[in-house]
Amino acid sequence: MKIVTWNVNSVRKRETIILDWLAANDPDILLLQETKVVDASFPKTSFEEKGYHLALFGEPGRNGVAIVSKHPIEDVASGLPGDADDPQARYIEATIDGLRVASVYVPNGTSTDSPNFAYKLAFYDRLRRHAAAHLDAETPLVIGGDFNVAPEPIDVYDPTALDGTICYHPKEREALRSLTNQGLYDAFRATNPTRRQFTWWDLRGGSWDRDEGLRIDYLLLSPQTTDRLQSADSDPKTRAGKGISDHIPSWCVLG
C-alpha cells in the first residue's frame, strides 16, 4: 500500500503533471493539498477515467484538499472539528481498505505577527485534539499533508538563520510536537533517520537552484500503521522545469 501526499498548488494547473506522475508511480492513494477549486469544477473525469475514486473538499480560489484512491473510499468526513465557523477547506479524511486516511493543508501563517499565525497555532490545537480521539480509539491512521512546519534542524537549509521565521518558529515546532508526541510517527524520518530531504522550495529567488528548501510535507502514522511501515521517500525530479508546484510528492509504503 503506497500512500502519497502532494501539495500541487492548483489541481487545474497541474492536471497533466499529476496524471503523468500517477501513471509512472502507481500509488494506491494520493492525498492532495491546495487544489484551489470548488468541487463542481474539479477535473473529476480525468482521474475517474484512470480508475481512481475521489473525495473532494474545496472552496473558491484557495486551499482545498482531496483524496484520490485506486480502492473504494468510505465514510468521508470533511473539515477539521473544533471550529464550526472555520470556512477554510483544509482537512478531509476517509476510510480506505480499513485505514483511516487524512489529507491536511495546515495554514502557512504568513508571518509571526499576522493574524494568520494565531489561526495556524489554533489549527494545530484542533488537529492535536482530533488525532487524540483517533489514537484513543486505536484507529489505524495516516495523516498526510502540508504541515507548514519543518520539525528539526535537519529539515531546513539554514537552521540558525531561519530560527524564529515562519514554518520554523519555536511555537510552531512546539505545536507540531504536541501533535506527534501523542503517538504519531513521521514515516520519512522513521525510515531515513539522517537524510536531509526537502519537500518545498520557494518559487521566488532561485531557492531551488541553491537547494534552499524545507521539509514541511510528510505522513504521520499511528502506532498500528507504523507497524506496517516499510519505506518512505519523495520525488525531487518533480520540482525541476516549468509549470511545476513548489512542493514535491512524498510517500510511504505499508506492508
Add this chain to the structure above:
DNA sequence: ATGGTGGGTCACCCA
C-alpha cells in the same frame, strides 16, 4: 537584498 515568482481572480491576498 523586507526582494523575488506564481495561482486565483480581476484589486489584491496568499504562499
